[in-house]
Amino acid sequence: MNALKQLFGGSLRQFGMLFVMVALAIFFHLLTGGLVITPTNLMNLLNGNSYILVLAIGMVMVIIIGHIDLSVGSVAAFVGIVVAITMRDWGIPWWVAFLLGLALGALCGAWQGFWVAYMGIPGFIVTLAGYMFFRGANQWVGKSLTVPVPTTFQYLGAGYLPEWGANTGMNNSTLLLGLASIAVLVWMQLSQRRALAKIGADVPPMSVTVTRLILVTIVIGYLTWMFGTGRPGSSFPVPGLILAALVILYSYITSRTIFGRHIYAVGGNRLAAELSGVNTRRTYFLVMMNMAMLSAFAGMMFVGRANASGPFDGVGWELDAIAAVFIGGAAVSGGVGTVVGSLIGGLVMAVLNNGLQLMSAGSDATQMIKGLVLLAAVALDVWQKSQNKPSITGLLFPSRKKEPGETPAPVTTTTSS
Amino acid sequence: MLDHTDAILEMKDIVKEFPGVRALDGVSLRVRRGEIHAICGENGAGKSTLMKVLSGVHPHGTYRGEIILEGKPAKFSNIRDSEGAGIVIIHQELALIPELSITENIFLGNEVRGRGGIDWLTARKRAKELMVRVGLHDDPDSQIKNLGVGKQQLVEIAKAISKNVSLLILDEPTAALNESDSAHLLDLIREFKSHGMTCIMISHKLNEIAAIADSITIIRDGHSVETINVPEGERVDEDRLIRGMVGRPLTSRFPEHTSNPGEVLLEVKDWTIRHPEVSERLVCKGSTFQIRRGEIVGFAGLMGAGRTELARSLFGRSYGRYVKGSMLLHGKEVSPKNVEQAIELGLAYVTEDRKVLGLNLLDAIRTTVVSADLPRISPRGVVDRNAEHVAAEKYRRELRIKTPSVNEGVMKLSGGNQQKVVVAKWLFTEPELLILDEPTRGIDVGAKYEMYGIMNSLAAAGKAIMMISSELPELLGTCDRIYTVSAGLITGCVDAKDATQEGLMRLMTLVPTNTTTAA
Ligand SMILES: Nc1ncnc2c1ncn2[C@@H]1O[C@H](COP(=O)(O)OP(=O)(O)OP(=O)(O)O)[C@@H](O)[C@H]1O
Ligand SMILES: [Mg+2]
Numbered sequence: 040m041n042a043l044k045q046l047f048g049g050s051l052r053q054f055g056m057l058f059v060m061v062a063l064a065i066f067f068h069l070l071t072g073g074l075v076i077t078p079t080n081l082m083n084l085l086n087g088n089s090y091i092l093v094l095a096i097g098m099v100m101v102i103i104i105g106h107i108d109l110s111v112g113s114v115a116a117f118v119g120i121v122v123a124i125t126m127r128d129w130g131i132p133w134w135v136a137f138l139l140g141l142a143l144g145a146l147c148g149a150w151q152g153f154w155v156a157y158m159g160i161p162g163f164i165v166t167l168a169g170y171m172f173f174r175g176a177n178q179w180v181g182k183s184l185t186v187p188v189p190t191t192f193q194y195l196g197a198g199y200l201p202e203w204g205a206n207t208g209m210n211n212s213t214l215l216l217g218l219a220s221i222a223v224l225v226w227m228q229l230s231q232r233r234a235l236a237k238i239g240a241d242v243p244p245m246s247v248t249v250t251r252l253i254l255v256t257i258v259i260g261y262l263t264w265m266f267g268t269g270r271p272g273s274s275f276p277v278p279g280l281i282l283a284a285l286v287i288l289y290s291y292i293t294s295r296t297i298f299g300r301h302i303y304a305v306g307g308n309r310l311a312a313e314l315s316g317v318n319t320r321r322t323y324f325l326v327m328m329n330m331a332m333l334s335a336f337a338g339m340m341f342v343g344r345a346n347a348s349g350p351f352d353g354v355g356w357e358l359d360a361i362a363a364v365f366i367g368g369a370a371v372s373g374g375v376g377t378v379v380g381s382l383i384g385g386l387v388m389a390v391l392n393n394g395l396q397l398m399s400a401g402s403d404a405t406q407m408i409k410g411l412v413l414l415a416a417v418a419l420d421v422w423q424k425s426q427n428k429p430s431i432t433g434l435l436f437p438s439r440k441k442e443p444g445e446t447p448a449p450v451t452t453t454t455s456s
Numbered sequence: 457m458l459d460h461t462d463a464i465l466e467m468k469d470i471v472k473e474f475p476g477v478r479a480l481d482g483v484s485l486r487v488r489r490g491e492i493h494a495i496c497g498e499n500g501a502g503k504s505t506l507m508k509v510l511s512g513v514h515p516h517g518t519y520r521g522e523i524i525l526e527g528k529p530a531k532f533s534n535i536r537d538s539e540g541a542g543i544v545i546i547h548q549e550l551a552l553i554p555e556l557s558i559t560e561n562i563f564l565g566n567e568v569r570g571r572g573g574i575d576w577l578t579a580r581k582r583a584k585e586l587m588v589r590v591g592l593h594d595d596p597d598s599q600i601k602n603l604g605v606g607k608q609q610l611v612e613i614a615k616a617i618s619k620n621v622s623l624l625i626l627d628e629p630t631a632a633l634n635e636s637d638s639a640h641l642l643d644l645i646r647e648f649k650s651h652g653m654t655c656i657m658i659s660h661k662l663n664e665i666a667a668i669a670d671s672i673t674i675i676r677d678g679h680s681v682e683t684i685n686v687p688e689g690e691r692v693d694e695d696r697l698i699r700g701m702v703g704r705p706l707t708s709r710f711p712e713h714t715s716n717p718g719e720v721l722l723e724v725k726d727w728t729i730r731h732p733e734v735s736e737r738l739v740c741k742g743s744t745f746q747i748r749r750g751e752i753v754g755f756a757g758l759m760g761a762g763r764t765e766l767a768r769s770l771f772g773r774s775y776g777r778y779v780k781g782s783m784l785l786h787g788k789e790v791s792p793k794n795v796e797q798a799i800e801l802g803l804a805y806v807t808e809d810r811k812v813l814g815l816n817l818l819d820a821i822r823t824t825v826v827s828a829d830l831p832r833i834s835p836r837g838v839v840d841r842n843a844e845h846v847a848a849e850k851y852r853r854e855l856r857i858k859t860p861s862v863n864e865g866v867m868k869l870s871g872g873n874q875q876k877v878v879v880a881k882w883l884f885t886e887p888e889l890l891i892l893d894e895p896t897r898g899i900d901v902g903a904k905y906e907m908y909g910i911m912n913s914l915a916a917a918g919k920a921i922m923m924i925s926s927e928l929p930e931l932l933g934t935c936d937r938i939y940t941v942s943a944g945l946i947t948g949c950v951d952a953k954d955a956t957q958e959g960l961m962r963l964m965t966l967v968p969t970n971t972t973t974a975a
Pocket of ligand 2: 503504505548627870871872
């Protein structure tokens with residue numbers, strides 16, 4: 040238990056969820072006779088879920104500040120249709136359309152952020168209004184029709200990395216990506232050790248670092264191999280790459296920047312944050328705006344994957360994103376949650392979905408099971424908090440209870456009167 | 457009078473561990489029937505934890521050791537159990553619901569049932585009776601949030617005695633109260649005692665302990681050091697308590713302070729502020745005062761006199777609505793419109809209420825310490841975590857914050873150590889003018905001494921300190937000058953050397969006429 044804790048830093052809970060996800064994948068893999076952990080299925084899994092995971096990144100920030108955003112699916116659909124129509128009618132290149140889409144998302148977000156931050160209306164209400172409004176706007180702009188997008192745009196939602204260079208038996212782009220990630224992680228671990236040593240903080244033993252790096256190398260190596268050896272022309276998918284980039288970027292923003300600190304401060308105790316010089320309104324505004332921009336991004340990824348934008352795009356996305364965030368350990372009352380946790384929460388849902396699908400379970404059973412999983416994950420969290428247990432892993436790997444009398448307590452009691 | 461052999465409660469060798477800390481390491485406690493038993497010890501010594509063990513907050517099985525109540529072993533698995541056995545605890549932090557009425561709060565979780573729901577009429581009548589017993593003469597329907605802290609504490613006590621209580625535990629009941637409210641509370645406890653109730657009281661105010669306790673148990677670092685039985689009619693020696701708590705004698709309560717005032721740093725003229733909701737009410741009525749570099753200036757006043765309101769309105773207008781008045785820093789007029797600007801100007805305000813206004817309880821110590829001045833350790837908007845660690849460690853050492861690591865959450869700290877974190881957060885901003893609002897509330901004698909020492913060294917470095925405190929001896933012991941505030945008006949300014957408690961009290965209770973008096 041202690042060794043695990045050292046290995047994974049403080050984030051045992053995330054590790055616990057990661058463990059659940061891997062266990063689920065293996066479970067379904069065995070049950071379906073080897074359909075889950077294959078290159079093609081993993082690519083499908085990423086392609087088919089990355090837009091929800093992109094939403095989860097924004098959603099966790101909204102939930103940390105103590106709000107919720109119900110409008111993400113509608114905003115995604117609205118931006119999707121506008122982008123599709125401008126490309127069709129104006130013939131603008133895909134990247135201009137993409138930037139336009141982001142700008143439009145920002146605008147939608149600014150509108151909602153204004154009401155939340157400066158008018159003090161709860162995010163739930165504002166975005167419920169946005170949920171209706173932007174859905175309507177999608178159908179109004181698109182006349183409830185499906186509008187196809189050019190093939191160049193499809194790269195965003197279903198593209199693969201190019202093939203080049205010598206024949207390594209793998210997709211070389213994927214191979215390069217894998218090697219580069221390993222190199223970066225090794226470098227980061229080592230420089231972190233150096234920094235800790237410099238300020239005289241506790242440095243984890245070298246053996247821990249090395250074990251950690253070996254584990255990470257094995258995992259990344261395995262994934263590289265899986266994604267690199269799919270059918271010809273495939274690789275680590277572009278949506279997955281976009282997702283990875285966004286996760287890294289937003290993890291960094293939330294955990295390392297002043298803005299990130301402000302998000303947690305506002306969510307944890309708004310009054311105290313205000314009295315510490317945090318501009319709470321600006322924080323609310325920016326987080327809501329950012330959410331809508333990520334919704335726009337997700338919407339465009341989906342349009343790229345579906346080759347077209349339609350009137351029912353994005354229906355129910357908000358709930359999937361919210362579920363991912365809560366499975367990922369966020370608190371309803373705000374102030375708690377992480378980007379990586381939400382990513383893992385979303386992946387748990389994705390693997391569950393995928394596995395049930397491959398077992399050809401109907402959508403009825405899938406919905407019921409997903410509902411129960413959400414409830415179980417959060418209930419477990421609540422229960423652990425009330426038990427004063429450190430994390431979900433405490434359950435998976437129960438530590439040996441200390442017996443009374445194991446450590447005799449020195450007693451120094453002198454009584455005078 | 458007290459029977460030495462008749463113990464109502466015995467706790468034997470209690471050991472309580474939290475992940476990474478052993479909060480109690482073999483504490484024993486023996487409480488005689490009908491006595492007032494005080495517990496004292498430094499911040500984080502384990503006092504609150506011991507009482508939580510006793511009252512079932514930490515249930516049986518999560519600690520080691522034995523509790524014997526009325527001669528029988530007690531194994532409480534929750535608060536209901538302990539209340540059933542006649543133990544009622546009033547926690548360190550008030551646990552009332554601000555939006556509910558006095559009656560509703562008194563019977564919360566213990567509702568008076570009638571046919572078809574709660575019998576509010578009976579409840580109200582009983583609330584009224586209980587309120588009379590604790591000397592609270594308000595409308596039982598008034599909301600808690602409209603009461604001062606002193607009265608809120610009385611509601612807590614009314615709530616406690618509404619249950620069938622034979623052993624009442626009070627965890628720092630007077631920490632937030634001023635002298636007269638405290639005195640009233642102590643009288644109340646004495647009266648309960650005369651009716652045969654046993655009380656355990658935790659306090660950092662040693663004069664109160666000396667005045668009221670029949671016996672005192674001292675706890676240090678999770679060990680019980682000694683129990684002193686005070687003979688009838690005698691007072692325990694406060695220095696002896698300090699020696700027991702700190703482990704060494706403390707020669708004086710206040711460090712030597714030589715005042716060396718320089719140029720005027722802050723000048724406030726005719727400062728007038730409206731109440732944020734009730735717009736016809738003025739909370740500051742034309743306050744005029746100045747603070748020099750190197751000066752520690754006290755602000756004395758009763759609860760509700762408007763000292764906190766004054767301080768917060770100066771601190772980036774974070775309270776009330778500005779009406780008129782000017783504020784000069786280094787002789788230049790400034791008007792910080794929000795807290796961010798106030799911090800930039802070199803102002804810092806240590807809030808009086810740590811849970812509601814001072815801390816994000818979900819946060820870690822290290823991130824809290826730097827939270828009021830992130831830009832300083834964040835080149836290009838990115839927090840330098842090493843600098844953060846270094847800063848947090850520095851203040852942990854200087855203020856002796858008791859924690860296994862600065863990565864711990866502030867939620868896990870004892871009350872006094874949380875207070876130290878709030879102070880650290882504002883010291884980190886390296887302010888020119890430090891406003892302290894009841895900074896020593898709930899912190900132990902040793903830490904108070906260190907706190908005063910820090911104030912002195914800031915003053916010696918040419919900073920200015922505005923100190924709001926309800927403890928007059930503290931103001932007299934640390935300040936150069938003291939302003940008295942009454943009902944939003946500054947009623948006087950006295951040199952601390954010439955001041956007496958009585959003199960200050962007179963000025964603090966002066967009912968101001970319409971003329972604006974200012975020093
Ligand atoms: N829930 C908890 N989790 C971890 N540690 C805790 C928890 N509660 C208390 N502690 C630790 O136990 C020790 C004793 O805390 P306790 O609150 O009993 O102190 P105290 O004597 O009441 O101090 P104070 O005078 O500051 O209120 C402290 O070191 C504190 O950090
Ligand atoms: Mg305490």
